[in-house]
Structures are given as structure tokens and as C-alpha cells.
Amino acid sequence: MRPLHQLFDVAMLDLDGVVYRGREAVPHAAGALETARTAGMALTFVTNNASRSPAQVAQRLASCAVPAEPAQVITSAQAAARLVAAEAGPPARVLAIGSDALREALLAEGLEVVTCADDAPTVVVQGMSTSLGWSDLAEAVRAIKAGATHVATNLDATVPTDRGIVPANGSMVAAVTHATGRPAAEAGKPAAWIFHQAARRSGGSHPLVVGDRLSGDIAGARAAGYASLHVLTGVDGPVDLLRAAPPERPDFVGLDLRALGQTHPAPTRGEGDRWRCGTAVASVAEGTVRLHRPEQDQDLCDDAALTLDELRAGCAAAWSASDRAGVSTVLERGPARLILSG
Known part of the structure; x- marks a missing residue:
């Protein structure tokens, strides 16, 4: 019977469909987050979008009137880079299929980044970029057919924008896996570790995961053992909630981020x-x-x-x-x- 920003000390927020949609801010998001911050709730942003660096995400948030430092942002590109570094080690040769932000994350982990299949990569890491084309996917297929493992920053099929739902990284990954016949490992949400990392970075002890996608944000929260708030401003709506399977059921439901400052009566x-x-x-x-x-x-x-x-x-x-x-x-x-x- 108390507002969520009093019950939890840190909010781990998804971005696309929660704080903004494409170039537009989600209505009420900036004001709601400022209210939560003023109430003492720390904010950390956890995104499956690997196309921007943490610094670029912080700039994007600032343009939506949401102040944030790069250290408050964790991306799936960072998740993929750490996964490869942990499993394959710095000797790994990585073919990066995606944005400059993905390459930066891989280099930050001490990994060698190559540019084509002829460089004999041992790992292909694929992340979202709107500039990806047939030639990029073809290089990934060639490298994987030659024996490289395939890691996807995330497998979200779609992403909400100001013009509606559009294909996301999972849809592009599907083209590669269809051609190779080999599934890709997933580094971002709903993996539990990315939420654990966000909690450690924030210093919070009682976190709340906030998202719009049941299969990513909410399932990831449950895997991590954290409470979750589902907001109805992005991908999954009321019909999806009613039919949600146990691993994808949120603890709280709100129209938008104003739900952080509201009470939530229990059925x-x-x-x-x-x-x-x-x-x-x-x-x-x-x-x-x-x-x-x-x-x-x-x-x-x-x-x-x-x-x-x-x-x-x-x-x-x-x-x-x-x-x-x-x-x-x-x-x-x-x-x-x-x-x-x-």
C-alpha cells in the first residue's frame, strides 16, 4: 500500500518502449523518473539494444529530459563482450556484426576484433544495427560455417518505435541461424547476470526491474530473483498479460512509469x-x-x-x-x- 519508489531502492529500467520509443520520449516518463529519484530511488538502465554505447544512451536519455551517467547504463553489447571474454578469453578473434558500440565493447574486454570471415574468427558476435545488410550477414554465415561460434547480443524479434513495431536483432539473427542451421547463444536479457550486474553497479539491495516485454524484462527479473513492474507502453499489452506463462508474470502492472509513484492493490x-x-x-x-x-x-x-x-x-x-x-x-x-x- 506504499508507492513502489518507497518499497524498492533501485529501479532497473528497460529503455525502448519504457522510457522512449524511437526518437520520442514515452509520455510521463521523465517526470515519473524524476519523482522516483527525488524519493531516493536509484536508477539504472538495462537495455538489449546493442546499437548505442553507454555514453550514447546517456545522451539519448538527456534528450528525453532524463539525466543519466554512462556508468548507469548496461547494454547487451557489454553483456556479449563479457560473455565471450569469460568463455573464450582474450585470445579469441571476434567478427563483430553490428554497430561501432559493439566493437568498442569487445575491444574494452581485450578481445581481438576482425572484419571478415577470411580473418579466421573463432566467434561471431551479432548485435543490432540499422545499417546491417546482406554482405554483413553473409560474412557471419561464412565464419560460422567455417567453425566459429555464434553469439547474439539479444534475440528480441521486435522493438517499439515512434512509428510502431519494427524488426530487432533477433529477426536479423534468425536469418543467419536459418542459413547455418546452428542456434546462437544469447548474452542479453532475459539472462539473470545482466540484472545482477546492474544491481551491484547501483549499490541497491532491493531492486525492481521495469520493462515492457514479458519474455525479456519480466522473465529476466524472475530468473534473477527480483520483483518486476510491467508497463503498458511498449511491446506486450493486456492480452499478453492475461495469457502469460508463470516465468513471465510480473509482480506489478502499470499504465506507464507513473506506476513507480503509485500504490498497487493486490487481488x-x-x-x-x-x-x-x-x-x-x-x-x-x-x-x-x-x-x-x-x-x-x-x-x-x-x-x-x-x-x-x-x-x-x-x-x-x-x-x-x-x-x-x-x-x-x-x-x-x-x-x-x-x-x-x-
Whole structure:
């Protein structure tokens, strides 16, 4: 019953879809983070985007009115570089397929970076860059076919931008793995270590992971043993939450980063497997979530509007029913889209 910025001493924040979308800041993000910082919450930014260096990310945050130091930023390029350094050691010859920021991260770990498959690389590290083309992917395929291992900074298939959802590194990695027939190791989220590193760097002892992607941010938080807040400003929305499997279920749900300064009522179970959150009541019936409203019951099988408390109660009902049935989700019928109101 206290705001999250009083319950947790550090927020480990995703960027794309949480703080900004493409060139645009997410509404309310800057003000909410300043409020959290003023309340004593430390901020660390953990991103799977390997196209920018920590210094560039800090500059990008500043352009969104969110002040940050490079030391507060951990990228998946750094994660991949440390993974290669730990497993292959500085003698490794690395073909970097991605941005200058990826090459900088690899060099910072003492690794030798080469430019083509003819240089006999032992590892191919692939990260997001909007300038990647066929020739870059072809070099990666040649090197992997010749025996190099394949490491991806991350496997996120998409990323939210100011113009909508677009392909991300995972989609480009898929082209390489399809050609080689060999899966790539993943270095970034949802790996637990990147969150542990962020917690150590921040000095926090009670961290909260904040993200918009259930399979990356929330699954990573659970793997690391940290609480999580899912915000509805990016990739995964209400429908995804209702159908979330146990490893991808967040502890808290908010519309946006203002949720850091808000209380979060917990759903409670009542008679007939009905779950209540505030005045909202939900259950699962005939393969869908049913909202029990004063005027009439409503099944969420068509596009509908619901409140945040109704979503919380609906998630509790759907997850409880799924767990009892021993399946990832019991929801057989459901809407293609839900709209949060109020």
C-alpha cells in the first residue's frame, strides 16, 4: 500500500518502449523518473539494444529530459563482450556484426576484433544495427560455417518505435541461424547476470526491474530473483498479460512509469474462484476472462475497455486457473486487443 519508489531502492529500467520509443520520449516518463529519484530511488538502465554505447544512451536519455551517467547504463553489447571474454578469453578473434558500440565493447574486454570471415574468427558476435545488410550477414554465415561460434547480443524479434513495431536483432539473427542451421547463444536479457550486474553497479539491495516485454524484462527479473513492474507502453499489452506463462508474470502492472509513484492493490481470492482488486471482480469461465460488473457480466472475447484494476483481477483469475490446470494458459477464447480505460 506504499508507492513502489518507497518499497524498492533501485529501479532497473528497460529503455525502448519504457522510457522512449524511437526518437520520442514515452509520455510521463521523465517526470515519473524524476519523482522516483527525488524519493531516493536509484536508477539504472538495462537495455538489449546493442546499437548505442553507454555514453550514447546517456545522451539519448538527456534528450528525453532524463539525466543519466554512462556508468548507469548496461547494454547487451557489454553483456556479449563479457560473455565471450569469460568463455573464450582474450585470445579469441571476434567478427563483430553490428554497430561501432559493439566493437568498442569487445575491444574494452581485450578481445581481438576482425572484419571478415577470411580473418579466421573463432566467434561471431551479432548485435543490432540499422545499417546491417546482406554482405554483413553473409560474412557471419561464412565464419560460422567455417567453425566459429555464434553469439547474439539479444534475440528480441521486435522493438517499439515512434512509428510502431519494427524488426530487432533477433529477426536479423534468425536469418543467419536459418542459413547455418546452428542456434546462437544469447548474452542479453532475459539472462539473470545482466540484472545482477546492474544491481551491484547501483549499490541497491532491493531492486525492481521495469520493462515492457514479458519474455525479456519480466522473465529476466524472475530468473534473477527480483520483483518486476510491467508497463503498458511498449511491446506486450493486456492480452499478453492475461495469457502469460508463470516465468513471465510480473509482480506489478502499470499504465506507464507513473506506476513507480503509485500504490498497487493486490487481488484477493473470493468465493467461486472470483478475484477482486478494489471494486473490480473477475473469474474464468468457458475459456475466457469474465468481468463481473454491477450492470452485467462481460466476457473478454471481443475488443473491450477495462480498468487497470479489472486487468489485475483478470490476470489473477487467469493465472490461478492456469496453474490449477497445469498449463501455461487456460484461455481458449480471448480478444485480439484490449483497451485500458480510467
